[in-house]
Amino acid sequence: MTSTADALQQRLSELESHLEQENPVLLSAVQSFRVLDRVAYRMGLMAPNQSFATQIPWWPLISILGTFSAGKSTFINYYLGHKLQRSGNQAVDDRFTVIVYSPEDISHTLPGVALDSDPRFPFFRMSHAIEEVAGGEGSRIDTYLQLKTCNSERLRGKIIIDSPGFDADAQRTGVLRITDHMIDLSDLVLVFFDARHPEPGAMRDTLKHLVSDTIKRADAGKFLYILNQLDSAAGEDNPEDVVAAWLRSIGEAGLTAGRFYTIYCPEVAIHIPDEHRRKRFEKKRDEDLNDIYRRMEHVEVERAYRIIAALRKSATEFTRDSVPLLQETMRRWRRRTLTTEAVLLIGAVAGFMTWSLQANHWQGMTYRAEWLELVKSIPWGLMGLEGALLVLAILIHFAIRHLAALSLMPWLRKQVAKIDPPGNVVAAFKNNTRFWRPMILGRPFGWGRKTRTELDEVLQSCESYIQTLNERFTNPNRLPKN
Template sequence: GTALDVDPRYPFYQISRRIEQLQKGEGERINAYLELKTLNSDRLKGRLFIDAPNIGATAPHPVATLLTKHTIENSDLVLVFTDVFESASPMLDELVQLMTAQQDTNKFIYLIDEPLATLSPAKTNEIIASWQRKLGALGLNTGQFIIVANQQNSLNPNNKVDFSEIDQRLANIAYDRSYRVLDSLEKSIRNIEAVVIPEVKKGITLWKERTNISTLIILSFIATLSIFAEIQFGILELLIDPIIGPIILLVLTSIMVPVHIMISRLQAKLIITKLSARQNELHLMENLPALFEKNITIARMLLPISEPAGWNKKMHARVAQLTDKTKDLVQSLNDSFGTYDELPETPAPAAAPVAQKAKPQTSYLDLSKL
């Protein structure tokens, strides 16, 4: 589990932080939830398979549910055994909602376990149609259905399951992953401007409102005392005196500025706690409290600045530029699947052969352009 948590090449990188946010103290027990094994198989070399527990056979657990959802969200191909839909459970309902939101023609394969002896072309089509209707009623309308014949009780060694369809899907994962990576990248870029920055702005606005209200309450208390002092002692003449009045105002300002700063810091701690809970609620990897803490400066405490620190026109233009680059990468990926070199309509005149180095054609995505 620790190997998966600290290696950025794996999809469970820093997953212990999310587990810790979900349940206090469970992030340190990452080895109790994840285990890494190796398979000595040339056929499966270079691939990462995640074996999730049977959600119908195990009691629902918050961490297990989180890991299962995280697996579905980050997997290029999800193999789902259809028997999981035969028993209802609260966790199954949550996963069906997640799978509905993650629906992709190339992402889900539903494996149907049937005895080999009962299979025939007509029977196979009937079974697949039945499961399509059943899952369609749950809102799952995309995905491929493959019947995997039950081999546990088969004594005939010649009756072997044909995994060619699954092998073909595994071979196409690299192409599907490229589009999925770009889609995830574009969503992450959009979330910066659509989710992260607005949440920090709300925190800053609430922080300043609470601080200003607290400061006004203290000033109101001082004003009330001044009214009673005027009634009892008549201090109005001192306040309007050209020499003593400014001195009193300067003393009051020198007292209120530190008080205002102290109130700002106290209110900031409350906002940080609120943003931390909001981050857990939205399941964001970005650290909202850390982004808010960058705004806790003396200048921002005293001046009416509501924009988050570092968020300016230059940064806004940079985010827009990254969005445009992701679109260019999609076009580049589309172009990599076809050749647009046209042959000449008339043969070229005879000439001495000249060696020309062919341009390499790649079908992978070069993310270094970002």
């Protein structure tokens, strides 16, 4: 445990060294994550070899989603200036490909375990998540993920994730789990559709997952919807009808706002004989490609806001969900323990009184007095009768509190599954119910005024970080006043 905890602190120190020059605001964010970690350590909500800072990717992430043969790989190859991804009219890759920068001219392809075992990448321990939703599939991580390197300047400081072709009707559970995970972590998501499919309405399930399930998100602005390979419609009498059909289908899926892009790759474009139409297509294509590239190049800005939002979310949910759930579980535990003890005590007193009355009635006072003398004459050792009874009462107390804690575990695990609070609330509850932890405290170990102050300072620092980012990227002081 100590070695892994030391390794974690070393990783955080390396991250701080990297951010010291690149982004001082994010350097401060790492330090705020450390404060949050210390609170979780004290309360037993997190092991020393864990950190909130390692639960989010610090590299800017761009995800590429889309339907089969929508031209995702061709788009990536054109953007990078390298023929890295295989492309074709049919599905050519059924794995998620994480593409990272490398100074070497030769590209390398590494198996999924390289991602699953390296905490620097966004799919660290993804095999465990796949195993949870698809038993037996976690051991086949190499069939889900792969890592590729590419010597492209456009990859410096960012990661691109290419997904397999999407068909919601036939998706494996593990693929959907990775897709959702990838969407959650990404700073920018490009969703591709194929203009060559004339009936987008038939893809209702795909549109639901790629559109309906995303527009309700708080970060819906990071999704760009792209109708690719529009050059295939240049031969139509009215190519605008193709775009209109897709817009209607996406609108029916719920997307009524936001930018919808229409592009095609110049390197593999179909020749358009009509010069006027060709120039019109090229002009629209270039405008949309430039807008998409601009968003991709500015993904570091998205990353900075995303990390601060993750810090604020962790601190907020820690205060709002983790601590109250732990407090409520401990209250239930104390109440259940004391109630059980009270019932047993009342039962013991009632039983003794009943026995005494019966003994008095049947045998008279002489028999009762003789019985008491007999009990007192038993060689209880140095403790005496009172000491033995005290030890017995203590043993019964600890047995009751242990059983009360065990009886609350199903309820606690159900609550954890429902609200998914930060930290390990189950482990913290177990630590708080150890036999050496007194029940009289009435609050979780490590929780107090100092802890509340630290969490408040983390939340306040998030506001300061956002203001600093706004001044850096937007400079609101220079905005025109009404």
